[in-house]
Amino acid sequence: MAGPGDLEPTHFPARRAATVALHRLNVAHGSPFRVFGLQQVHKASVEDVAAAGRKYSLDLSVTDWAAGSAGPALRCSAEVLFSRTEQSSGPEVQLRCEALQKINSTAEDHAFYQKYLAPASAVSAQHLPDSYGNMSEEMQPFWRLARVAASFIMLRESSENTEFNMAQVASITQQESSDKQLMLDYVVLLHDLPSQEIIQWKLLVSWSPDRGVRVLQTEWQPRCPHATEPPN
C-alpha cells in the first residue's frame, strides 16, 4: 500500500539517493578489482527527520562492473540522510548488502599490489579511458582505484540536487610507495547530471590489500581560466 513518503523508484529523487548509497558502498568495498554500479531501485521512500534533514529509505540492486554482464546482482537496503545543516562530510549513509563480506582482498588484488609496490614502479598515464572509450587492460585496476577514490569526493559533495559520476581519469602519476602503500596522484573528472557540469579534482590516494583505499588529499581544480571557485 502506497504511503505518503513513497517515491517512484525510476524517478530521479530515488535514483539520486541510491547513487549516494553506491558512493558509500564503493568507499567501503571498492578495490582495483571491484567497483559497484546501480542496477535498479526497487522501492524508495523519503521522510523529513525533524531538524536533522531528509532521510531516504531504499531497496536496491547493484552489480560489480568488474564482473561484466555475467556478474550477479546484489540486493541492498540503505538509508541516506541529507542533512539540513551545512556539513563538510556530506550525507550519512547506512548500508546493508546481502552476501557482501568486508574488504575481502583477492589473489588479483595481491598480484597487482606486489607488481606495483616495487620501488622502480612509476606508472603514469592520461585520459582513461581515451576519447574513443579505449583503456588498456593493464590500466583498468588503476581506473577502478580512481573510481573508488572519486567515490569519497562524490559522497562528500552530494546533496539532493546532485547526481555524480566519474566521467574520466584525466591523469594518474604513481608516487613513491610509502609505508607499504601504493601512492597514486590522480586528477579525476566528475560529471554532475542535473547541472551537466564537469568538475575536476586532484586526489592523493593510498591503497593496499590490507588497508584498502584512503584519500589523503583532495584539491578542487578549475577547468577553465575564468573559474575561480567551485560551481555552486
Place this chain on the structure above:
Amino acid sequence: MRLYLAVFVLLAAVHCEELFNGDQVLRIHAESENHVQILKKLDRDVNSGLDFWTHGFSTERPVDIRVPHSSLHAVKDFLKVNNIPFTVMISDVQELLVREREEMVHNEEEERRTKSFNFAAYHDLETIYNFMDTLVASHSNLISKVNIGSTYENRPMYVLKFSTGGVKRPAVWIDAGIHAREWVSHATAVWLADRIATDFKENRAPVPNILSQMDIYLMIVANPDGYVFTHRSPNEFYRLWRKNRSATSNPKCHGVDLNRNWDAEFGGPGASDDPCAEDYRGPSAQSEIEVKNLADFITEHGNFKSFMTLHSYKQLLMYPYGYSGTDAPDRTELHDVASQASKALNSWHGTVYKVGSIFHIIEPASGASVDWAYQRGIKYSFAFELRDTGEYGFLLPADQIVSTARETWYALRYIMQYVCDHPY
C-alpha cells in the same frame, strides 16, 4: 517490359562481347488490325534480325523493337511504306549500354564503400559527411541530402531524407548529436541510416511498408561545430564539450546548450542564464542559429508526426514534458508506446531502459526540443539517452556502438510502425 530488364539482357550479351553499335530501338504504334498482322509476321520471321522487346500485339499498346544498324534503313522504309507510325526511343543502344554499365560500376563502388565503412568506430565530421554522400549516391532512389542551413561557424547542417515519393508525406524526425560529447548518438545515427537504406533495398519488413506511407528525416549531426570541437584534442575541455560554439556575453565562455534554447517554456527550470554553465539556455529562445534552422525546417514542413532525439548516457526513453511535472495530455499513450519500445530494445541484448517523462526521470529541463515538438502538435515525441548507465558514460567504447545502434533500432522501428498505424 521494363526498359531495364531488356538492358540487363543486353548487358549480359555485352559481357560475351556482342556489340550494339548504332542499333536503335524503335517504338511502333500499330493503328489498325492490318498493322498488327504485319508486326506479327515480322516477329515470326527469325531471319529478320529484329529483336522484339515487347510481345503481344494490339492497337492498344506500343511495340518496342531493337533494330540492328545494318537493317535500320530497310526497316524504317518498310514501316513508312505501310504507314505504321514509329518513334526512335534509343538512338544508339551501345552508347546507352556503356553509360548504364558505368553507372552500375560506380554504384557498386559506392556500395562497397558503404559496406566497408567501419560502423564500429567513431568518425570525425568530415568522414560522416562523406559517408552521407556515399549513402545517397548508392541509394539515390530513396535518399536525398537536404541542407537546412549553416551553423554559427558556417558549417552546413544536413538531414538525410528517406522517401519513396509523394508530396510532403507524414514524416518521422530523428536527430542525434545535439550535445557534442555524446558520441554514441552520432555513431548510432550513422548505423541507422545504413540500416534503413539496406532494409528498404532488401525489402525487409517493416521498412518498405513504413516508407510507402511516410518519409523519414534523419539528422546525424545536429551540432556540427560542437562535434568538431570535441575532436580537437583529447583534453577533456574539448572532448567533453556539450554546447555549440557561439560567442556569448562573457568573452571567456562560449556556447549555448542547444537543448535548452527551444521556444518551449524558455527560461524555465533546469536551464542556466550563466554563459559559462553547461546548460546555458542562451540570451533568448531560438537565439542559436542551429536551433532556428531545425525549428524553421520542421515548422515549414508542417507534416511531422513523430519527433525523436538521441542523446547519451543513462539508458532512458522519455516523453514530454521536461519543463514541468504535469502529465502531458497524451501521457498514458506515450508511456505505453515508450514501454513497448523499450521492451523491443531489450530483446536484442538485454539492455534495460527506464521509461518516463523527462521532468521526472532525469530532471526539470526547459527549452527542450521534445517539449517544443509536442507543443507544436507532434504527438509522438521521445528523447533517448543511450548506453551506458555510467561506467564509461560519454566515453563509451567503440566496440559497443553497433550493439547500441541495433537495440536502438528495434525501439525506433517499433515507434515508427506505431506512428504509421495511428495516423492523426
